[in-house]
Amino acid sequence: MFAGIDIASERHMLARLDDQGAPIGKPMPITEDRAGYDALLKALGEPPVLVVMEATGHYWKNLFAVLAAAGHEVALLNPFVARRFQDSRLERTKTDAIDAQGLARLAFEKRPEPTHLRDEVAEALRELVRHRDRLRQDFDDRVRQLHRLVDLGFPEFTRYVRSLDSMLATCLLAAYPTAHAFARATPRRLAKLRYDGRHFVGAELAEQLVEAAKTSIGQHHGPAYKLQAVHICQDLDLWRKRLADIERDIEDLLDTHQIGKLLTTIEGIGPQSAARIIAAVGDPAHFKSANAFAAYVGVVPGLRQSGKQSDRIRAPLAPMGHARLRNALWMPVLGAVRRNAWLRAFYERLRAAGKPAKLALIAAMRKLLHAVYSVAKHRKPFEIRTEQARAA
Numbered sequence: 550m551f552a553g554i555d556i557a558s559e560r561h562m563l564a565r566l567d568d569q570g571a572p573i574g575k576p577m578p579i580t581e582d583r584a585g586y587d588a589l590l591k592a593l594g595e596p597p598v599l600v601v602m603e604a605t606g607h608y609w610k611n612l613f614a615v616l617a618a619a620g621h622e623v624a625l626l627n628p629f630v631a632r633r634f635q636d637s638r639l640e641r642t643k644t645d646a647i648d649a650q651g652l653a654r655l656a657f658e659k660r661p662e663p664t665h666l667r668d669e670v671a672e673a674l675r676e677l678v679r680h681r682d683r684l685r686q687d688f689d690d691r692v693r694q695l696h697r698l699v700d701l702g703f704p705e706f707t708r709y710v711r712s713l714d715s716m717l718a719t720c721l722l723a724a725y726p727t728a729h730a731f732a733r734a735t736p737r738r739l740a741k742l743r744y745d746g747r748h749f750v751g752a753e754l755a756e757q758l759v760e761a762a763k764t765s766i767g768q769h770h771g772p773a774y775k776l777q778a779v780h781i782c783q784d785l786d787l788w789r790k791r792l793a794d795i796e797r798d799i800e801d802l803l804d805t806h807q808i809g810k811l812l813t814t815i816e817g818i819g820p821q822s823a824a825r826i827i828a829a830v831g832d833p834a835h836f837k838s839a840n841a842f843a844a845y846v847g848v849v850p851g852l853r854q855s856g857k858q859s860d861r862i863r864a865p866l867a868p869m870g871h872a873r874l875r876n877a878l879w880m881p882v883l884g885a886v887r888r889n890a891w892l893r894a895f896y897e898r899l900r901a902a903g904k905p906a907k908l909a910l911i912a913a914m915r916k917l918l919h920a921v922y923s924v925a926k927h928r929k930p931f932e933i934r935t936e937q938a939r940a941a
Contacts, residue, residue: 550598553652554579554612555645556605561612563589564649570657576646581608586615596620599663601656603628617666624661629869631655667831670806674799675828681795688714688788695722695781701769702727702778705761709754716789719782720744721758726778727770731762799824807928808832814930815920817885817892822878829874832925839922847875848915866911875914882914891933892916 550573555562559581565573577592579585589612593600600616601624602609609625616623635651655661667675692714699706699713699722706728710718720742725731731739740755800820803809812823826833836842843849847870886896892913899909924931 550594551653551656552593552598552600553649553654553656554600554602555649555652556602556608556612557645558606558608561585561589562645562649563592564646564653565592566653566657570654572650576649581611586612590615590619593619593621597622599624599656599660601626601631601652601661603631603652613664613666622663624656625664626652626655626661634659665831665835668806670802670809671827671831674802674806674809674824677795677799677802678825678828681792681799684788684792684795688785688792691781691784691788695778695785698726698769698774698778698781702767702774703731703762703765704767705765706758709757709761714785714789716786717744717750719785721750722778723782723786726775728762728765728767729770730775731758732765734759796821803827808834808925811924811928811930812921815917815924816889816931817881817917818921819881822881825874825877826921829871833922834925836922839919842922843915843918844870846871846878846914846918848911848918878914878917879910882910882917885917886910886913 550568551566551570553564555564561579561581562576563579564576567573577588579589593616597620599622602612604625604627613623613625631648631652634655635648638651638654640647640651695713695718706722707713710721712718713722721739721744724742725734725739736752736755736759739759740750740752742750744750803813803820803824806827809823809827812818812826813820818826830836830842830845833842836845840849844867847867849867849870850864851867851869852864885892887893895916896909896913899912900906904912920931
């Protein structure tokens with residue numbers, strides 16, 4: 550039997566085909582509760598049945614776990630793949646039942662590989678990394694809001710305190726939200742403020758801020774602006790602490806994951822980068838090859854040739870790939886080509902050959918992903934062999 554399940558928030562749709570590709574009954578709804586899951590397992594019968602479904606939000610997770618525990622083979626597909634398959638069949642109507650039938654037909658014709666369920670630690674890392682990303686997004690949003698208030702109330706402030714996301718900035722602005730507040734402060738009292746529990750603002754910076762505030766061009770000093778600035782500074786202090794806590798939790802959890810801990814032996818891959826790789830792909834060794842892993846991340850050329858345009862030599866990156874992971878690895882690669890002697894030699898050789906800097910960095914990212922795959926495949930710390938260093 551082959552099955553396709555169209556995922557939704559409260560009710561899924563199941564379609565089944567026999568070993569000849571003929572439909573088994575009509576598509577049936579599966580409710581997101583115990584009765585619905587029992588009906589699903591009864592309809593599928595004895596395992597293993599190849600079940601295909603799309604990765605739609607988080608709604609597939611409980612269903613995936615139940616089917617895998619029952620012994621069925623579950624192929625979790627990118628919705629883009631399923632959509633392309635449906636388009637190839639020239640479907641003109643879209644309903645849940647038709648989508649489920651299309652997924653069952655895809656299972657019968659294409660026989661996709663079952664998806665590997667992440668281990669418990671990898672799944673926990675995935676949740677923590679995504680939670681950290683949301684906190685970071687909220688933190689950055691608040692910093693932008695604080696920039697607006699500072700520009701309106703005390704634009705000269707950033708000449709003396711460059712970064713508004715620092716503890717120094719939030720400490721000062723929480724106590725003195727506008728230029729009027731700074732102008733009425735005494736430099737001695739301002740200098741004694743502790744901004745991180747240890748360091749003081751200092752007399753020099755206090756004098757500069759008070760003098761600048763007295764001649765500031767800021768025109769917005771009302772209670773509404775003060776209240777916003779104080780609340781944003783409080784939020785930033787809270788989220789800064791939460792970010793530090795969650796990064797520490799990620800590092801502690803990574804120490805219990807064999808592959809994740811081994812990835813940190815690659816110079817340029819720190820604990821946060823290693824955790825992000827494990828969160829995105831689980832075990833990189835599940836890919837057929839290092840090239841397949843690099844293609845999944847999206848650091849492969851996408852050459853397009855047709856007719857008279859077939860003389861194009863340089864191809865851009867393929868439009869598909871894990872954009873979030875690729876973007877997250879950009880800064881680690883920039884650091885790696887400076888600190889990692891093996892990767893730096895590879896990068897400099899490409900630059901000496903006339904390659905653009907961005908192209909050389911993308912090639913270095915691909916090289917780094919090959920190292921990640923090698924470590925995961927052999928379950929050993931990363932080592933640079935002499936012949937590898939020469940080849941780089």
